[in-house]
Amino acid sequence: MDTPTLDQLREWAAQAGHPLDSLRPRTVILVRDAALEQEYSKANRHPSWVVLMDGPDKVRLAQKVRTCPTPSELRKNSAAAKGGVAIMAPGFYRDCWRRGFHMRAKYGNQRPCLRQVGQIKVYRDGDGDSIPEWSRTGKLHLNASGVNLHDDRGSSAGCPIVPREDHPALMAEIDAMTGEPGDLWDLLLLEPLLTCES
Numbered sequence: 630m631d632t633p634t635l636d637q638l639r640e641w642a643a644q645a646g647h648p649l650d651s652l653r654p655r656t657v658i659l660v661r662d663a664a665l666e667q668e669y670s671k672a673n674r675h676p677s678w679v680v681l682m683d684g685p686d687k688v689r690l691a692q693k694v695r696t697c698p699t700p701s702e703l704r705k706n707s708a709a710a711k712g713g714v715a716i717m718a719p720g721f722y723r724d725c726w727r728r729g730f731h732m733r734a735k736y737g738n739q740r741p742c743l744r745q746v747g748q749i750k751v752y753r754d755g756d757g758d759s760i761p762e763w764s765r766t767g768k769l770h771l772n773a774s775g776v777n778l779h780d781d782r783g784s785s786a787g788c789p790i791v792p793r794e795d796h797p798a799l800m801a802e803i804d805a806m807t808g809e810p811g812d813l814w815d816l817l818l819l820e821p822l823l824t825c826e827s
Contacts, residue, residue: 630660630662630665630676630677630678630822632678632691633660633678633680633691635686635687635688637821638658638660638680638682638688639685640821641660641819641821642658642817642819644821645719645720645721645817645819646721647721647817648685649682649685649686650685652682652685652815652817653815654682654683654684654806655806655807655812655813655814655815656682656814656815656816656817657679657680657681657726657743657778657814657815657816657817658678658679658680658681658682658817658818658819659677659678659679659680659694659696659717659789659816659817659818659819660677660678660680660819660821661677661696661697661719661818661819661820662676662677662678662822663820663822664822665677666695666696666697666761667697667760667761667762669699669700669759669760669761674695674781674792675693675694675695675781675790675791675792676693676695677693677694677695677696678691678692678693678694679691679692679693679694679778679789679791679799681799681802681803681806689802689806690798690799690802692791692792692795692798692799693791693792693795694778694789694790694791695781695785695789695790696717696789696818697716697761697785697787698714698715698716698754698761698785698786698787699783699784699785700759700760701759701783701784702714702784702785702786702787703754703757703758703759703760703761704757704758704759711753711772712753712755712770712772713753713754713755713756714753714754714755714761714786714787715751715752715753715770715773715776715786715787716751716752716753716754716761716763716787717749717750717751717773717776717787717789717818718749718750718751718752718763718769718818719765719818719819719820720750720817720818721815721816721817721818722747722748722749722750722815722816722817722818723747723813723815724746724747724813724814724815725745725746725747725748725749725813725814725815725816726743726744726745726746726747726777726778726813726814726815726816727743727744727746727811727812727813727814728741728742728743728744728803728804728807728810728812728814729741729742729743729744729777730742730744731744731777731779731780731788732775740779740780740782741779741800742777742778742779742780742800743777743778743779743803743814744777745773745774745775745776745777746813747813748771748773749773749776749816750769750770750771750773751769751770751772751773751776751787752764752767752768752769752770753768753770765820773787775788776788776789778790778791778799779791779796780792780793780796781793781796
């Protein structure tokens with residue numbers, strides 16, 4: 630998928646029931662390329678897009694992102710995670726993220742991120758293979774925690790991950806758009822090209 634245009638974002642957000650002009654300024658839009666997320670390869674490691682808007686008419690930042698677990702985590706953690714590894718479900722999530730640090734107990738303040746503080750619905754993939762599998766009619770789970778938007782350091786068990794070299798620019802924009810340290814961020818996850826029904 631090429632960089633989403635403003636017209637595409639408008640169309641997809643409206644189809645999802647959340648027109649761009651209804652979104653708050655601190656909204657992260659994730660546009661998932663479902664087919665490429667499932668056909669994982671190093672060449673398309675980050676096949677989807679994270680978009681920050683400056684109002685409803687201007688894209689402030691658009692970067693590559695991966696929104697599904699990596700194959701290694703799907704193989705390793707499918708049994709350990711309750712019901713399977715988390716795959717974020719499309720939808721709108723108000724006040725789900727706050728500026729913070731990913732796995733602070735392990736990394737301290739070395740991995741800035743948007744940290745999950747509110748509910749995010751997920752599908753669960755527990756079959757143990759390396760392909761993320763979900764469908765729009767799959768069972769939704771409300772038990773996800775630690776689904777943070779952070780840098781890619783090799784694997785992800787369900788967090789959206791941005792290439793490490795692009796992450797500082799993303800966090801700089803997030804910091805510039807965050808008014809107060811405790812400001813909450815919304816998430817709109819779109820799947821405009823989903824054709825699979827696993």
